[in-house]
Amino acid sequence: AETIELFRDWHKGERESQASLEQLLSWELDVLAVDEETLALRALSVLDLWGFFNRDDPSVGVAAVDISRMQGFLSDLYHHYHSSNPYHNFKHAFSVMSAVGNLLRLCGADEFCSAVEQLALLVASLAHDVGHSGLNNDYYVKKKHALAIRYNDQAVLESMHSSLAFELILKEKNNFLADWDEEAFAEFRKTAIAAILATDMKVHFDLTTQMQDLRSTPEVDTSCPDTKILVHKCLVHAADISNPVLPTSMYEAWAQRVATEFYRQSQREKSEGLPTAPFMDSSPDDRAEFAVLQLGFMNFVVAPLWNAMVDMWPQLEPRRKQLAENVEYFKKLQSCAEKKDTEQGSPE
């Protein structure tokens, strides 16, 4: 019933068949301005326009899936995101799927990905934070929470997201992989798991170093399995930290939501007597601190990975330009906020 409810417009024949992938995936599209149900519909449209529901499309081949099962899965996935989270909600999920779709198109998906892998990456990016409660790994570990015990303090949330995603996929009514052979299933599963686990920030610096090495390789062997998996992981992880390559107003709105979620956690940790992380401690209303944190994130986390990717795929050059603009914006925000603080008389 929920599935039908969520996709009622689709079933009324209003599938967005007129829209193109370019329009649906545009970097300029303000995801925060769209309601979550519409985004679920768009996620289905992206897969539809990609050809995955068309068994006659030779470019899709073995990766063709049943649309009603995919609807069942997307509906369950949608309902397992917490819309009460300021940041880790279905809008973020769609935003990352959209970025992955864009990257696949711009970076020549066919070079590094089979059709099965493309489906796995699109599904994984939409599922990569499913079940997120608005608290990070560190909270679960410090709390000795049952989830941290289950996952031995290692990639606690990411392991849960991946596991939950497959739990939902494997439900009979949702299992769009049920009629695939074991080999294709294994390829899908391996790719999707690797992609979701690569969104653990703990592997960021390692992934970045590997992508920088790949960029410096004269002739990349696109058929090498390790290279393919590295590219898959980087696509999804880069998409997960792609807010700073979006138009400034969109980036700022997302960042504000991250800061709010972090601050809520830090307040909760204080009330529970747990230690807090300095970067989560300041109120999102402290504009100077907010700007400093975003500048650090852009310069030391996002830029090294994205620059390596732009070097590798020059079609991404506009993203580097956008990132530079955002750095300038937050520099100004910082100096304005600090000036204001001084004028209002902070203690010297």
Place this chain on the structure above:
Amino acid sequence: AETIELFRDWHKGERESQASLEQLLSWELDVLAVDEETLALRALSVLDLWGFFNRDDPSVGVAAVDISRMQGFLSDLYHHYHSSNPYHNFKHAFSVMSAVGNLLRLCGADEFCSAVEQLALLVASLAHDVGHSGLNNDYYVKKKHALAIRYNDQAVLESMHSSLAFELILKEKNNFLADWDEEAFAEFRKTAIAAILATDMKVHFDLTTQMQDLRSTPEVDTSCPDTKILVHKCLVHAADISNPVLPTSMYEAWAQRVATEFYRQSQREKSEGLPTAPFMDSSPDDRAEFAVLQLGFMNFVVAPLWNAMVDMWPQLEPRRKQLAENVEYFKKLQSCAEKKDTEQGSPE
């Protein structure tokens, strides 16, 4: 009640205080000839003789723990091993703890391990297979079993063993770590998790290469955290595959149990329509095949790691000698069995 039952002899004052660690941990001690309850008592004795229940022992220091909570934990641990498994039962667990205790003593525990780490390694080795059902990771993955879904096909059993061990430790009646500070708790937890996850055979070749590199390092920095963790992992993993360095009759009896457990799994897989692994397919009664498998295991798996460790710690030299004897024994076993097969007229 179960705790008291299991440790009744201990409480009657019959703790094996007369025995020495040397006697309890001897490589020559035939663990299979001892009943499981007695082994549980001995595990407690090992920790007792190590000094962990003596808060006044300066060499134990912050690692001192409450004996009644440890008894509660050991009792729960004991009851979560499946005695119906031919191989992965409490006897194997004790045998690995015993080998780790030996390695710690022979390799100079104090050089690479704090007292907290020594306790963590001894507890981890006893807990490293808790909850094992007699089926390996591959079975769970092929079956798309809920446990494989939970752990994303990665170190499925080892992740569960470690998680279950801490679930049991953190029960209030068992929590021998409850009055430790957060730092000591974190050290224990990190060490124990790393040790249990290192028993995944998937990391064997990587660990072996790293130990070979360490052996070739002119001056080992025993205070380097990465080196310490590598040594911890190798101690527990080497102990887990230490049957081939035990006296021949004991090794053969353990190996027979492994072969029986593998064969049961392969029979089950056939009945469930799952693919089987060639090395699990042959009956343990096929002596020639049994010998060939053990020779492969010794030459290609056990020897590279154990040789590197003997080079690093010459006190382990008798183990290398024992391994060589066992290779000779199984070579003879193979040729005898093949001769017999030929005489009985196998199809030419």
